[in-house]
Amino acid sequence: MIQYAGIMLILIGIYGLLTQSNIIKIIVSLNIFELGLNVFIISVGFVREGIAPILTSVNNHNGLVFVDPLPQALVLTAIVIGLGTTALGLAFARSIYRQHGTLNLDEIGGPSNG
């Protein structure tokens, strides 16, 4: 179930990238995409009736059924990378606004083809 939610979010993000022309909205779509991806990754590690993969004073041996910790570690890294990219994107958005006076890609225009 969760996996479908993750994929749904990914598709919403891609839809946003396809249709939005406001820079901030594009960055938001990108974030939704990454969110969905992260949810999907975590869901891959799910093990039925598994407990959190932490060795505590109660759960302290290898014979128990844990969920897979590796995807959780991957997601942590991916979240941080997404953070960095979003920050950079917003910095670009600010520079674009200062240069062109608008945040709408349709109004900014590209180079003339010739």
Place this chain on the structure above:
Amino acid sequence: MVNPVLLIALPLLLAFVSIVFKAYKNNLLVFGTLLNAGLVLTLNKGQYIIGGFQPPFGINLVLDDFALTGILIINGLFLVITLMSLEKLEGFASVLLVALAGLNGLVLTGDLFNLFVFLEITAITAYILSSASKEYRYAFNYLVLGTLGSGLYLFGLIVLYAVFGTLNMADLSVKMAAVDASQLVLPSLLIFIGLAVEVKILPFNGWVKGVYSGTNSLVGPLFASVYAAGMLFVFGRIFAQVIPLGTYLRTSLVVLGALTLLAGEVAALSKTRIREILLYSSIGQSGLIAALFLSGLVFVAVMQLVNNALSKAILFTVAGQMADSTGTDEGEELQGAFLEHKIAGVGFTIAALSLIGLPLFYGFISKMNLLFGIFYSDNYWLPVVILLGTVIEGTYMVRLLVKLWTPGDEGIVSEKAFATERPLTIQSSKVMGIVVLSVVLLIGGLLPAVIQDNLTDSGSLLDEVTPAYLFDLKGGQ
């Protein structure tokens, strides 16, 4: 025995130091690149374990012939390009150090998620460097597409992890080879798309035109030569050595690569600005090299990669310098520009002719080898596409060269008086770098054994270095 992780760690360390000691940024950068280039020469091949966890549970660095060629090219060219254009650094020194670390990591790593991390690091530094042209909308476009691509790569990777339970390259290659490849079309395709965005394959390369056409003489060759080489080495690693492709996917992707080659060359034909011509040529060459990797011809792909990297370094440096000092890179405005800069002009010509694949230059050797290789695998349509691309590439390169050397309108004898009056200055550091790189291309063309011996066995599989592990990983048991 020097551990190659130093190639990654040292530039990172120097990057952090340079943020603290801002005044010494540029010196730290030069020191870092020199150190890296020196370290490369002292390395031994082998597998290096990071963090004490044995693979396939932990991350390892794989230094086989393929990776050795990669870091040699990347570090060497990074050094030459940085030294050529020191005046363009403008505060990007820390970013460049991180980029150097990221690029080395890309080629050295033996773990797929580690590769994702290095991909993102390298990409972020690329986004920052692409903003040097002050055209932020193109940098933003690059950022969005790059992030999307890496996201798709991660998606495909996770699907593979869910199926096979390992992230180690060697382990995965063994496990995937045992399965019918036609079941794994989706994750393989997703990983391909993720890498294809950076490798500039059509139609994922919409960002290239905007980013490359505004580059200066430092960022241009870095992107077209070093970044391109790094990304292509990664592409080759994944698709020639790790992920086996079924016939359907292999053919479709080779066709995509061939289409990229043709589209890039044809698009270059209609352009008149030098940087635009060169960027489309880069797209075409990337398509060619990717098609070669996908066909399994690793050795010849690496040769073509080396040729492309060396040539593009020279070409983009000259083009960027022209744009920076005269304000334009329009071919019509720069007629006869080489009249006053003969050495740089000769270097540019050698690089262009080597790119086309004319004899006496290294490009000819690599082109001959790749054609022989393709014919040997009984593929008769791909050489037609490649040769057509060569004809088109020759046409626009010769057209550009003729304009830059001999000014004058049609019907009038070319004279010195018609040369452009725009003030073009090419620093001696650039000229020296261009001479060094051209000499390498010439030596490669006349005495190919010199370069070939260092490239042999680049096609060796990871398996020969790392034994495979067959543990099951579920639940920590």
Place this chain on the structure above:
Amino acid sequence: MTFDIVVILMFLGAFSAYLISKASLKAGAYATTVFSLGALAVLLMGRSEIGSEFSVLFMNFEVTVIGWYFSGVMVLVYAMTSFFNSFWMDKMMYPGSYNFLYLFSLAGTLGLFFASDLITLFIFWEVVVWSSTFIIPMGKSRRAAVVYYTISSIGSMATLYGIMLVYRISGTLVIQEAFVPLKEDPLTATVVFVIFVMAGLTKIGIFPFHIWLPLAHGSAPHTFSPVLSGGLVKMGAFIAYMSVAILPAYEAFEGSLKIMGIPLQLYFLMILGAISIVLGTLMAIKQEDAKKLIAYSSVANGGYILIGILMMDQLSFAGSMMHLFNHAIASAAAFLAIAVVAYRTGTTKISELGGMIHRMPLTYLTYLIAIISLAGIPPMGGFVSKWLIIQGLADRGLMFMALAAFFGSIGSFLYVFRPLAAVFLGQLKPEHEHLKSEPLMMKIPMVILMVLILYFGVLPKWLLGIIGEIQVAAGIEPVMMSGNTILAVNGVLNTLNVFMIFGFGFLISLIIFLLMQKSRRVGLMDTYTSAEFIYTPELYHYAGAFYAPFERLYQNHPSVEKFLGAIAWKFHELGTVVNALFFSHKPAVTVFWTSVILVMITLGGAGI
């Protein structure tokens, strides 16, 4: 042993010419003369070396009769033209590089003709192409260099594909052995033959690949056009010879459909050659620029050479080999004569010139003898070679080819006469009154070329002897001579007798001329006609639209240039389409294409 030294020395000579030019431009130009004459001397003396082999770096060479003959022709043209180099040094854009590339391309042709394996052949072929590509734009047209390179490249790449195919089939690259397995399989042999001969066709300038010839030869620097037309075009003939003789085409196509005994594949190429003859002749007749005119005549003569080579028989083959030599020196002489005119007057446009005979009689004589040979009129060499070719064609019953050859010959009377009458004869323009005669260094090669054209027209025995050796090496019957008479199926030709008759007639007319009253010289403008005074000398000199009534007959001809130009433009438009479709500043475009590819390939994979 001497030949590898020649090849290496020429490459070194190229570099030294560049260095010498840095010190003194004229000395650099003289260096080119010295080196090319040296190469000629070594070649002539090294005739005994035929059959030897040698290697340089990773390339292998073998000295064959035909290689020796071709390189002799090439070096002769280069050497004669190099005398002219020094006069254009101060006007050239890059004089040092010109000298360098001049000798470099010569070295490349030498390597080409002596190559013993296909890769060496291809390497030197491309070396010559790119080194000559950079000389052409120093003249009048940059576009000419691009067109030259593109068409040349199309041919080279096709030949490269052919070479790779041959290697895949036979496993060897040695020229003498590589084609052997193809004899058994006519279909593959046809494919290989057609692809392989492409480089030859584009280099000779056969229809429809001829459009670069008038552009390049017409606009190149005046000292390089003779080399392009007289020399480099013959490289294509070499490839054509290789495809036919070494394949060997007649054996491989034994079982195919034959027309008059010629296999269909070869007949098709001969048709192209015949079209080139007719086309070159017709286009030459209407040219207004002297160099473009001679360039179109090279197209026509290339057709002759191709047809003769494809025949591979006793007479036509010998004729085309001899025509190779004759056309090389005659075309070179014609271009050199025009170069002298251009040097003194600064133009090659026929309508702007006139009466040059009064100022440069030796040049006039050179041009006259050259065009007599080009038109195929005895007693010059061109007559012998055309006679042999037509003999062979008629003997085989190829009447349409013979008709085209005849048309080319007769048409050539028209176009060679046009520059003669308009440039050299007629009235001297007032602005050219002050011109001096040609310099000594220019006189020397022109005299040498005149002597050669005349000598080999009267006594072709030595030349035909070498050609006979080539024919024996290729496995066909050599052309027979008894004494001074060439023996053919439908008649004999004794060139010495023909020359005697001509000489006798000339002598009689000379005596009559000397005995008769001399004409009285009057000024150009001192004339009066039907109450009108002539007010400008241009009207009095018939130079423009020379053959207007004839030209009107084919005024609206279909143009290959326009057709190929349209194809090139389509590629250009395709590039713009690619650019518009895929490259944008908005990420949405690329995301769209990504989704499309993702969906298509995944669903396609699921379907399979």
